[in-house]
Amino acid sequence: GGAEVYLCGSNPLSTQDDVAAALVAHYGVATYAIKGEDHKTYYSHIVSCIDARPHLTMDDGCDLVTVLHTKKRNFLRDVFAGTEETSTGVTRLRAMAAGKVLRYPVMAINDADTKHLFDNRYGTGQSTMDGILRCTNMLVAGSTVVIAGYGWCGRGLATRAKGMGATVLVTEIDPLRALEAAMDGNQVVSMAEAVPRGDLFITVTGNKSVIRREHFLAMKDGAIIANSGHFNVEIDIPALDRLAGGRRREVRPFVEEFRLPGGKRLHLLAEGRLINLAAAEGHPAMVMDMSFANQALSVEYLRKKAKTLKKDVYIVPRDIDAEVARLKLRSMNVDIDTLTTEQERYLRTWSEGT
Ligand code: NAI
Numbered sequence: 001g002g003a004e005v006y007l008c009g010s011n012p013l014s015t016q017d018d019v020a021a022a023l024v025a026h027y028g029v030a031t032y033a034i035k036g037e038d039h040k041t042y043y044s045h046i047v048s049c050i051d052a053r054p055h056l057t058m059d060d061g062c063d064l065v066t067v068l069h070t071k072k073r074n075f076l077r078d079v080f081a082g083t084e085e086t087s088t089g090v091t092r093l094r095a096m097a098a099g100k101v102l103r104y105p106v107m108a109i110n111d112a113d114t115k116h117l118f119d120n121r122y123g124t125g126q127s128t129m130d131g132i133l134r135c136t137n138m139l140v141a142g143s144t145v146v147i148a149g150y151g152w153c154g155r156g157l158a159t160r161a162k163g164m165g166a167t168v169l170v171t172e173i174d175p176l177r178a179l180e181a182a183m184d185g186n187q188v189v190s191m192a193e194a195v196p197r198g199d200l201f202i203t204v205t206g207n208k209s210v211i212r213r214e215h216f217l218a219m220k221d222g223a224i225i226a227n228s229g230h231f232n233v234e235i236d237i238p239a240l241d242r243l244a245g246g247r248r249r250e251v252r253p254f255v256e257e258f259r260l261p262g263g264k265r266l267h268l269l270a271e272g273r274l275i276n277l278a279a280a281e282g283h284p285a286m287v288m289d290m291s292f293a294n295q296a297l298s299v300e301y302l303r304k305k306a307k308t309l310k311k312d313v314y315i316v317p318r319d320i321d322a323e324v325a326r327l328k329l330r331s332m333n334v335d336i337d338t339l340t341t342e343q344e345r346y347l348r349t350w351s352e353g354t
Contacts (some may be wrong), residue, residue, distance in 0.1 A: 001299065006052040008045040009033035010060035010085075011230070013270060014277035043067065049154040050075055056083035056302070058295060062089035069101060081302035081309070083295055084104040087120070087151065088206045088230035093313045105309035109291065112316035114324040116152045119291045123283030125156025128202060128228040129164070129278035135254040135279040136224060138200065141165030146198035148191065149205035150174075150181040153228060156187055157202060165330045167195045171210075195219050197290060202275075203227045203234035212236040216243055219266055224255075226269040228276055254279040261319045289331075293324045 007029055009015045015033040023029040030052070032045035037207075046064050053234055057079060059065050065084070068076060081104055084090050090110045096102040132138070145166040147154050158181070160167050170186045171194055172178035181333045182188045191211065194201075195218040203210050206229050213236065227234045241248065244258040244266075251257045254270045270278035282288075295322045302309075330338065339347070346352060 001296070003056070004052075005029045006049040006054065007031045007033065008049045008064070009037065009042060010063065011274055011277065012037050012039070012042045013273040014282070016281070027151050047072065053078050055080055056299065058085070058299070059083070059089055060085040062092040065089075065093065065096075065106070069096070069103060076103045079104050081306040083109050083298050083302070084313075085109050085291065085295070086118070087153075090313065091206060099310050102311050102313070104311055105302070105306060105314055106312075107302060107314050107316060109294050109298060109316060112294045112321045112324070112330070114290045114321050115294050115316075119283060119287050120152035121156035123156070123287040124153040124204065124228055124276065125158075125160040127280050127283050128153075128157055128204075128226075129197065131228075131254075131275040131278065131280035132200065132202070132224070132226055132269065135252060135275075136267075139226065140200075143167070143199040144169060144197050146171065146191075146194045146201045147186075148201070148203040148210045148234070149207075149229070150177040151204065151206075153204035154181075155184070156229070157204060158184065162186075166200075169197065191215055192218070198223060200224045202340050204229050205234055206230060208233040209236045209239075209324075210234045213243065214240040217268060218265070221264045222267070223265045224269065225272075226275045227272045228274055230274065232272040235268065236271050236292070240268065242268065264344045288325050290328055293327065294320065297323065 007023065013036060017035050020033050022030045023031045032048045034041065039046065042116045046067050049064065050068055053075055055078055057064055057068065059082060061082060065082060082091055084106055087110050090108045093102060095104050096308050136262060140161060141164060143166050145161040146169045147157050148169050148171045150172050154170065158170060161168050168186045170181040171191045171320045172181060172188060177189045201223065211225060211234065216239065225235055240258050243260050247259040248256055256268045258266045258268060260266065269275050276282055294316055298316055301317060301320065
């Protein structure tokens with residue numbers, strides 16, 4: 001699109017160093033990101049991007065926007081609009097808009113149908129299992145998998161785990177989502193009920209301390225705990241560390257064993273960070289293409305319309321969403337039917353019954 005681009009990580013463990021290096025060497029994109037960077041470096045890289053005085057932000061989780069609105073407020077006046085990729089970022093942005101602190105319009109890419117129905121469901125479903133299998137080599141068939149959160153990611157994960165032969169338990173706090181999980185054929189239980197039964201726990205809630213002290217205490221020896229939600233707060237890792245009294249060691253790459261009093265061992269994957277990005281390669285390009293098409297077309301829209309928009313969170317226009325679906329179908333060589341004139345007329349009338 002003709003922009004000058006500056007890039008940083010949106011999660012300390014999610015960068016692929018070879019990709020970051022190639023972006024610098026072959027594409028001249030200023031890239032501030034290292035896999036496994038510490039907290040301080042992660043935030044200093046965000047600041048380095050902001051120091052380039054951006055006119056537009058494309059965020060994933062809302063850390064960049066938050067730093068801009070707190071520590072770098074004098075750069076806000078240059079920004080005309082932004083986009084946000086993920087559920088957690090959209091939740092934070094809506095909180096900012098409700099609190100009247102958001103200083104420019106942001107498009108919630110996550111909420112486009114061609115994003116969350118596919119990327120979150122099929123992308124997270126597949127790549128989360130991929131990350132867990134690559135680092136543990138566990139046998140899913142016959143195991144009990146506990147999934148916390150039956151949102152778009154949780155639905156995808158439950159389907160994949162079931163397809164691989166697991167018994168799936170789902171925990172939820174939303175009655176509608178819980179009902180859907182039950183009718184999709186999962187066992188819906190409280191986390192307290194799930195902990196003594198689970199072999200593998202996966203959190204995808206976007207919330208914090210979903211698995212905590214009382215849950216660790218009731219887990220089976222050898223239980224595996226992973227997170228695929230955006231931030232590393234879904235599992236209360238400090239509480240796990242305190243329980244183990246610091247008795248923790250890496251037993252395989254991305255697998256850390258915590259030894260609890262009495263000898264019970266619990267295995268935490270990828271420091272509780274997005275397991276699909278830390279231990280595998282994230283979503284396949286075949287699903288990210290739709291998310292990034294939404295990003296690109298939304299940026300074009302914002303460039304043209306930002307002046308007419310309020311400092312609020314916006315939904316991707318329906319025609320962009322439909323265009324992305326059309327393009328994706330075409331790339332898959334899938335033809336669909338079109339309405340006949342008679343059908344179009346029938347759908348517009350109210351007087352014609354049986
Ligand atoms: P969503 O909002 O559709 O679903 C989250 C679900 O978790 C909701 O149904 C909610 O009721 C439930 N929940 C909240 N607190 C809970 C608790 N204490 N116990 C049980 N359930 C609880 O969100 P979505 O799209 O499924 O995303 C979930 C998380 O995954 C977000 O943090 C999102 O940013 C992240 N994400 C990660 C990806 C990855 O590559 N690993 C890709 C896309 C999203």
